[in-house]
Amino acid sequence: MSWSLWLIPPFLTSIFFFLGVITLYWSVYTWVTTKLEARQKNTTDLKKIQTIVGITCAVISIFGLQLIVRASSLSWAFTSFNLLILIFIAYFLQIWIPYWLVTLAGIGFMVLNGNVDQPLSWGYTVIFAAFYIISYFQSVAMAPHPFLRYFRTAIIFGGLLWATVRLRFDLSWATFAEEFFSYLLLAVMMYGYFRIQDRNQRIKDRLFQAANWDALTHVKNYAAYDREIAYQFQHCAKHHQPLSMIMFDIDHFKQTNDTYGHLAGDQVLEKVAAAVATVLKSYGERTNLYRTGGEEFNVIMPNLNTAVAGKAAKEILDTVAQLPIVYDGTTLHVTVSIGASEVIMKDHNPLDFYRRVGANKLPLTRPLRSRTGRIPSRRPPSRRVPAKL
Structure with missing residues (x-):
């Protein structure tokens, strides 16, 4: 088609068409995920976003291009393009579409081309x-x-589909061979392209993990905390919503390292972080734990007030104090010094808020203070801990 009308080889046209669709997909996908992350929306279900964007781009591309040639004798011209889009969605994006829906889309395609009454179109x-x-x-x-399986499937089904097109439109064997060879060559190139993309994405994921997560405790690190508190502080001020924070560090951590060794200290950090992360699950997915120093941790609690932060702080105190940590046959018991507060008017920036929460941080033997009151530190089980701040 492109050679007869514009003197451009069909192979080059197919490359440009397909690269255009891939570029469109990645551009829209990146834009959507970036916007969601900027608004602190949940982007954990990336598969759903990938599915919506991928199917939208595929439908617009296939049906849009087919509108150009549907009324002409060249309505078969984008067959290879359609097959490559199929491989892109099914094989590389791994988007599951029920067989009945794929068949329904095929029927819509036949209606668009005006060939519903053609048996070969139904076979296609x-x-x-x-x-x-x-x-x-x-x-x-x-x-x-995987490549041999991929290429074998591309040959078998691509060959059947192009053979159906040849019979339907009475194409010459030369045209069939040229188009089918171009399709196979593009399928191979696409496989190589996505393997490179996949490797690059894994590298990006590892870099993101290293930049935002603490390797020892598997909770978010200071860099992630710094970005989150900056965003949440601004969001809190703009929308007049509460923002609370808990800060705690492990008591006598240096003594633990000096007495039992640094591996024991690592064990303490891991166990404490895991226990606190479990406690925080009941406070919503937006409440997150961060390791911001050697033995210092922060908890950011968006849209929650001091009363809720105080309740969480008491749970953390109790959980850590009752946590047995076994290292080299020795059971270690640790405590934490903890502080909690909510953003107030005199907090002009996140650093002011951080310092004030830090000033509230007191050891277990003294009361924990917050902006609106006090939380008793953990006492022996026989003594009642007040429920209110």
Whole structure:
């Protein structure tokens, strides 16, 4: 098509079309996830975002291009492009679409082209749906020699589909061979491209993990805390919503290191962080624990007031004080010094807030103070801990 109308080789046209769709997908996907992260929305379900963006780009690209040629004798011209989009969605993005929905889309495609009454078009739709399903399951299944399986499937189903197109439009064998070879070459190039993309994404994920998470305790680190508190402080001031924070550090941590060794200290940090993270789950997914220093931790609690922060602080005190930590046959018991407070008018920036929470941080043998009152530190189980600040 492109060669006869514009003197551009079809292979080059297909490359530009497909690269355009991939670029569109990654641009929209990056834009959506960046916007959600900027608004502190939950982006943990990236698969849902990937599915919506991927299917939208595919539908717009396939049906949009087909509108250009549907009324001409060249309505077959974008067959390779359609097959590559199928592979892109099913194999590389691993988006599951039920077979009936793929078939329904194929029927819509036939209606668009005005060939619902053609038996070969129905055969093409059935093979297309089968190609999608098999490509998807091949992608998600762990098996040896993935490229050979991928390429074999691309040859078999691509060949069947192009043979159907050749019969439907009475194409010459030369045209069939040229188009089918171009399709296979593009399929190989696409496999290499996505393998490079996948490797780069894994590197980015590792860098992101190292930049935002503490390797020892597996909680977020100071860099992540610094970004989050800056955003939440601004958000709190702008929308007049509460923002609370808890700060605690492990008592006599240096003595633990000196007495039992640094591996014992590492064990203490890991166990305390894991126990506190478990306590904080009941306070919502936006409440997060950060390791901000050697033995210092912070908890940011958006949209929660001092009363809730005080309750959480008491739970942390009790949980850590009752936590047995076994190292080299010795059971260690640790305590924490803890402080909690809520943003108030005199906090002009996150550092003011941080310092004030730090000033409230008192050891276990003294009361924990907050902006609106006091929280008793942990006492023996026989003595009642007040429920209110």
